[in-house]
Amino acid sequence: MDRSFPTLLTLGDCEDESNRFVQMFVHYKKAYCYYSCSRDVLKSSDVVGKIVLCYQLAIASSSPPKRQFPQAAIDVQEAGGKGIIFIYILHYIDDICNSTVCVFVDYEIGKQITDYVTNTRSPLVKVSLTQDMVGSGVMSPRVAAFSSNGPSILFPDIVKPDITAPGFLILAAVKDSYKFESGTSMSCPHVSGVAALLKAANPQWSPAAIKSALVTTARTANAYGFPIEAEGVPRKLADPFDFGGGHIDPNKAADPGLIYDVDPEDYFKFFNCTYGPSIACDLVDSRLYRLNLPSISIPDLKKTPLTVWRTVTNVGDTDSIYRAMVESPPGVNMVVEPSVLQFNASTTANTFAVTFTPLQMVQGAFNFGSLTWFDDGKHAVRTPIAL
Secondary structure, three states, rough: OOOEEOOOEEEEOOOOOOOOOOEEEOOOOOOOOOOOOOOHHOOOOOOOEEEEEOOOHHOOOOHHHHHHHHHHHHHHHOOOHHHHHHEOOOOOOHHHOOOOOOOOHHHHHHHHHHHHHHOOOOOOEOOOOOOEEEEEOOOOOEEEEOOOOOOOOOOOOOOOOOOOOOOOOOEEOOEEEEEOOHHHHHHHHHHHHHHHHHHHHOOOOOOOHHHHHHHHHOOOOOOOOOEEEEEOOOOOOOOOHHOOOOOOHHHOOOOOOOOOOHHHHHHHHHHHHHOOOOOOOOHHHHHHHHHHOOOOEEOOOOOOOOEEEEEEEEEEOOOEEEEEEEEEEOOOEEEEEEEEEEEEEOOOEEEEEEEEOOOOOOOOOOOOEEEEOOOOOOOOOOOOOEE
8 A cells, every 4th residue: 555654763873973873764565585683692792772683694595584573572672672673574563562662674774774783883773753654655556475476376277366455554443443454354355345336336247247347447557657566586567476457446447348247157167177177167178268257367378379268248338349459478479359349239248269379489487468458548448368
């Protein structure tokens, strides 16, 4: 979300006559690496009344931060430390820190502080109260590093996830108070609430229609035109395996123009096909990408061109003309036929074919693209594609 909680750290040298301070804003972010403080190290150092910087790269690949930070905080407290600067962030720290000052920084900021401590005779730090920042100063939305990414291991014929929604540091009611919580338990209510509103506005829509409206109208860029990023090591531009169709946009979902509906019988086809190729699986060659979903995933595209079909239903203006705009995944020729769909009072649904032809044989990686249906500028119906 476009909200951050930065803490101002003021660094200085208490033996420097000028005592000039260097200020830096430290935002709560996901770290690039994991760190901890060793109890033995703390015992061998005088940390009483001091703020301890926890920076230990050696254990980054072998010990998860959820175990490291609580122990580090306890060790610092027992050693008499005044506070802790930890190169990571957790959302449940209020129960651990108690009266100890806790500031979380990412690897980049942590490296700057480490360099300062190393090159300063008597390093000094002042920790100001955490502030609240909302708006353009916060790059959002971003896909959290703990988000469950695709591809789906069991069902790679289906793009995972479908959609993304606000789920990091959400102010939530807990018992008789409020806490900032993170995870699917926070993003799910956002999507559920929007789905309920869409159902109220369009009582005749099926669950699949609602899902389609959410996926095809989602945003892949933020309010300022920057592509949505996915946190991790390293941070990268988000793709369909990070956010599915993109970040949920409730207002656009209320008027999607076209929807990919699913016959209830197709759900039974899906259930039967999850057991693998069998007589009970009614999908062509038992592939789940034959389902009429608002996304396409083909995990094993081979030399022979492969065609999938989709049917869209008009839920916008009665008389409409949509034209296809194709963003082919790298290394693949993608053709949509027909490339123009016309709707009127008697024709409310149209079926089209998408054919994928690899331009070269590549093994081991997915590439991404999209198919977007445009009308006169009012609607843009975007289908994410993973090959």
